[in-house]
Amino acid sequence: MEKGFNKGEIGHIRKDGTVFPTHMTTVTLKDENGNPIALSVIATDITDRELAQEALRESEEKYRAVFDNTGTATIILEEDTTISLTNKRFEELSGYSAEEIEGKMNWTDFVVEEDLERMKKYHDSRREKGQEVPTRYEFRFIDRKKQIHNIFLEVEVIPGTKRSVASLLDITEQARNIEQIKRSSNLINALREVGLGLVSKLDVDELLEDVVLHAVDLVNGVGGSISVLDPERQVLKMGGQIGFESIPEDTTIKRGEGLIGQVWAKREMILIEDYEAWEDHAPQWVDHIGHRAAIGIPVMREGEILGVIEIFRESDKPFSEEDAWLLEMFANQAAVAIYNANLFNFAERRLKRLQALREIEQAISGSLDLRITLDILVDRLIKCLEVDAVAILLYHSALQTLEFITGSGFRSNAPRHTSLRIGEGYTGRAALEREIVHIPNLTLETVKFEQAKLIRQEEFVAYFGVPLITKGEIVGVLEIFHRSPLDPLPEWIDFLNTAAGQAAIAIDRLNLFNGLERSNMDLNRAYNDVIEGWARALELRDRKTEGHSRRVEELTLAIAKKMGIEKEKLAHIRQGALLHDIGKIGIPDSILQKPGKLTEEEWEVMKKHPIYAYEVLNQIDHLKPALDIPRYHHERWDGSGYPEGLKGKEIPLAARIFAVVDVWDALRSDRPYREAWPDEKALEHIKEESGKHFDPRVVEVFLEILGGE
Structure with missing residues (x-):
């Protein structure tokens, strides 16, 4: 029999009247003479297929819309580096139209030569199995106008193909800002390092030499000096200097005299392109500076002149605004360091005078x-x-x-x-x-x-x-x-x-x-008054601890007596308690008075104050017996303290006693970064730290005394 064959799609009506699509296949059956004898009809419901095709069309339209509106320049890359598809953002970035790019240009046309080899290697390796290739990285992009852009690229291979999709984000402005931030950060870090180095210098002469060295180095100068104020004579005395020949060390400058004197008088920075041509130059300095460019910066603290920094370099390299900013920031650090060193030296002079008074007293009595x-x-x-x-x-x-x-x-x-x-x-x-x-x-x-x-x-x-x-x-x-x-x-x-x-x-x-006896009592009282006055002076500098030394003194002595310490040693314990934070004269105000949490670097500087205390008090024979508390009161019973990490009874008893009293008073006092703790909370902390921070026996006696009160 012969067969006739037809197929097509046609709508059918269900019993409920709804129409659904079908695929119809008809076959005509014929006899041996070719006459039709029957008709075979096969109808297949294709509703699901039609819905799938419609969804696919919608998906393609949606993904095309997403591709064109990703917010970043996006392209499809072929294995041979041809760009087969691009969106509008890429057209804007490159300066070419889609008609000029798609199927006609390669991505290699947009990469600077220095980055091309690396990019090609990534492109080839990405299409090989087992190769680990970065999917995100930066390169430099060339547009139609030959302008270079910094680009952050994200690229992925389309699964099952050798094609890849790449998104390009123009980060040129961000890169420029980051570079500027890096430069500023490097400068700030350099200033910070210099500043930390300066504040650790307590010898004024060494400090002044370092100030000049760092100032000249910061701005690539050829020479410079620092002059410091003599408040008694009201003149500036030449301190450290570089690049000056035959300038006597005792040279003084009057207010208004030359660049240094003018900066002092005006209390502001002065920049000069040609010193000799400057109308206010000092004739005696012309031979030393000549036609060089010069800059003078006041070194001030709390509105008071401490000195003047002067830097000079060749006239073809005048000082810029950045130089001025750098030196101004540096001068602020130098001011802190100089003030700190002066304060330390003042304290050292006070101690020497105190020692002298003691020696005189001993001579009188002996x-x-x-x-x-x-x-x-x-x-x-x-x-x-x-x-x-x-x-x-x-x-x-x-x-x-x-x-x-x-x-x-x-x-x-x-x-x-x-x-x-x-x-x-x-x-x-x-x-x-x-x-x-x-x-x-x-x-x-x-x-x-x-x-x-x-x-x-x-x-x-x-x-x-x-x-x-x-x-x-x-x-x-x-x-x-x-x-x-x-x-x-x-x-x-x-x-x-x-x-x-x-x-x-x-x-x-x-x-x-x-x-004699009455005289000695008067002298001892004067001596103790000086120590108490000094303790008060330290508290005035660190206002958050005001009254702290006087409060801890009484309780420290009470515990010491109850623990059987000899009467003659109590005076040394009293002095140690009063002077326990004497080492903080070596800590800069920026750290000591900081209201918030200290940085790691600042904390390392702060932890040096027991060492400074030892360096100061160890020079005074009369105060050596009082050293235990200033030197070791930050040691901990479990060995985790500082500065030496002593453990248990390695820590002197006086320091172990004072450690408990010091923390007790500190917790119950207001601080800029927290309110005072209630007595119950502070007491609980002391108990918890027994055997860790504190000597358990000292804590026991401490609690007995508080219980008695």
Whole structure:
């Protein structure tokens, strides 16, 4: 039989009246003569296939819309590097139209030569099995106008094909900003490193040399200097210097004199392209600087001038705004370092003077020879006050005269024959008026007096006459001589008065031996007052701990007594408690007074304060027994403390006692970064740290004392 065959799609109607698509296949059956004898019809429901095809069409349209609107330049790449498909963002990035790109251009046409080999290697390797190739990286893109863009590329191979899809994000502006940020960050890091190095310098001369070295290096200068303010003489004294020839170390600059003096006067930075051509140049500096470019920066702290930095370099390299900014930031760091070093040296001077007073006190109490005692006093005064000569004259009430007894620093023996009546000369006037006589510059005095010849011969310029008074009676006059003008600070005067008081006591002791005990008590009280005053001064600097030293002193002593520490050691424990944070004079204000959490670098600087305390107090014999608390109060019972990581009973008992009291008081005090803890919470913390931070036995005694209260 022969067959006729037809097929096609046609709609059919269900019983419910809905129409559904079918695929119809009809076959005509014929007999051997070719006559139709039957018709075979096969109908297949193709509703699901039609729906799938419709979904596919919608999907293609959707993905094309996504491709064109991804927000980034996107392209399809063939294995042979041809770009087969591109979106509008790529057209905008490249400067070419889709008609110019698709099937006609390769992605290699858009890559700078230096990046091309790397990109080709990635392209080929990406299509090989087992190859690990970056899918995200950066390269440089060339557009139609030959402009170069920094591009972040993300590329993936389309599964089951050798084709890949690539998204290109233009990060040119971000790269430029990042580069600028990196440069700024590098500069800031350099400044930070320099700053940390500077604040660790406590020797002023070394510090000034370092300041100049770093300042010149920061801006590639050829030379420079730093001049620091002498507040007594109101001049700037040349400190560290580089590139100057034959400049004396004691060179001084007046306000308004040259670049340095102008910066001081105006309290602002000055940039000069040609120093010699500058109308305000100082003639004496022209030979050293000449036609070079120069910049002067004030070194200031809290509105007060500490000094001036001056840097110069060749005239064909004038200083830029960035140079000025760098040096201004550096000057701020230098100001902190200089202030810190000055504060440390001030404290060191105070300690030396305290030690001198103690030595004088010991001489007074240990010798009945007045001359030996006063010789020690004279020697300590010359060293501590940094003056040229000192003399002491005794008052003889019967003769109403002042007679030389001892002195030092004179070029001749003439002063040894001094004998003056009350009211005669500056010395007699001091005794008569019972007030300090201060002549800052004797060369300006026109009044004739008995010692004028001696003063001319000795070339003295400045004079102090201090009456020695005890029990309301004059016993002598202490004289200070210096061969340059002298206008000292109040703390210098305070020490002079204290020393004068000791001299008067020494004289009175020899005159009235039975008053020795009372005199020694007065001196000890003065000594302790100085220590307490110093502790208060430290708290004024670190205001968040104000009153801390006084509060911890009493409880520390109570625990020490209860634990059986000998009475003679309690005084040392008291001093150690008062001076426990003396090492913080070596910590810069930016760290000490920081309201928030310290950085790792700042914390490393802060952890050095027990070491600084040891370096300061170890120089003073009288305070060596008090070192345990300042040096070791941050050690922990379990060995995790600092600075030496001592463990258990390796830690001195005084430090173990103080560690508990210190934390107890600190937790119950307000801090910038937290409020004070309630007593119950602080007490619970102490208990929890027993055996870890604290000596369990000390905690036990501490709790007993608190329970008794």
